[in-house]
Amino acid sequence: MYKAYSLKLNNNFSGFRNKKPKEKKEIEINLSDFCEEDGTIRGDDLIDIWFPFEKYDVFLSHSHMDEDLAYKFSNYLEEKFGIKTFIDSQVWEHMNKLIKKLDKEFAYQEKKGTYDYDVRNVTTAHVHNMLSVALTKMMDACECVFFLNTKNSFVKEIEKTPSNQTYSSWIYLEISNISSLRTLIRREESKIIERGYVHDSVTKASAVTESFKIAYGAEEIKGLPILKEDDLLRWERLSNENRLWGANSLDALYKCVPMKFKREGEK
Template sequence: MYSKFIINKDSFLGLAMNDIDKSSGNSLTTKYKNIVDSVLKEKFENNKYIDGSKIQSEWFPQVKCDIFLSHSHKDVKKAKQFAGWLKNKFGLEVFIDYNIWGNINDLLQNIDDTYCYDKLKGTYSYKKRNFTTSHVHMMLINALADMMDRTECLMFFETPNSIDLKKMTHSTESLTESPWIYNELFLSKILQNIQRRKKNELVKSQESVRLYADLNENFNPKYNVDISHLIDLSNDDLKNWLFHYKDNKHQNKPHSLDVLYNLKNINLK
């Protein structure tokens, strides 16, 4: 990961995202979600055992994306459309975190039905389910870290669905109810800033975060998240990015992300 940006709802004003962008975003999401589904089925082979050896390797080698888009699950429609807009206007491949977390409940249900359900009693083992849930969440967090590390940019949607409110007027921290957003923003701080297009070797994060969620409907913790390291992408920034990229007449047209870095005065290493 090289750069980390934050986008709010006002950033989309006047961008004229249309049904074509929506369709492209849906296609991207379907493509990458199918890859994720396929890999998860392979790693949890036939509901018989978890293949621990495969967990140590790169999770999704087929996915080659430029941008990792972090968002609330409530904003998934807007995230898909924005991903389509980035694809159509700049030729950028976007991976949204929905591709990983979108099927986690189904995955857990399948595992719990196999490992945790007592057919004689007709109940699930509380102890076994805690065990399987913690392991699945940890494995997917590692997969998430790997995917974020292999993309060049993070773009985070700051909306009332993702960030609840400012903690204090002069604080750099905000509050979120989402453990996944908390984890992604935490990872975005510790992952090394390396421009992936110009590096042959990947640098793996040595950090991991233990998160547990969905204990019950009334369990509603909040997490302090620091977003001060994210670079703001305003509506003017997105329009200027598109204008300068389209206006570039050079034969060796620069990469669209390099155009954005220059506009935001980000030093290219």
């Protein structure tokens, strides 16, 4: 990962156009194909099938309630810049489907007609870890991370706690990764020519409601520069003027809205 931005958009952004979601092929597996003779499951092989790794330019972090907006934005990036965007729900199978397969095989007690609670805890923990590792690897491999900053992502205020909090454990993981993953230059940046411009913007956290609530600190989001619709249009213009396409078009974004990570201990 090289750069990260906080994205402030709405569904009426002029750059979006309606497009049918890509059809995702459902995965059907037989767990016996992933088991050794002693019954041990080959976890790495299971991850490769359920959460496969592919090359993407951008990782889009978002609330599951913003999937439609996330998909529209990924279409925009592909059409205007030739950028390939990773959205987990568009590429990977849902983790709950894998958990159910494991539970049916290892946790179901046929005589009682119920599931063993302790075994279910173990299967769920393993699948959550698989997804966590897969997400972290994907974020690390992508050059740029966009965080879709909406009212569905953050808690506005919880009594005396800080304002930047989220109820989503997955958003918590991804935001935490932004501040802890290595930051590397993956390629030589293009030299961008443009007229003078001043960028300044401010973000505010909003509320999200879930049936089961645990709040996680998400203060790292404050350190990310904000992208608004006018920034996207300027990025689009600058990329076109410099004839940039694909990952190279991200260089125009870095020129429009500069950002630098600050690691712990840095001033």
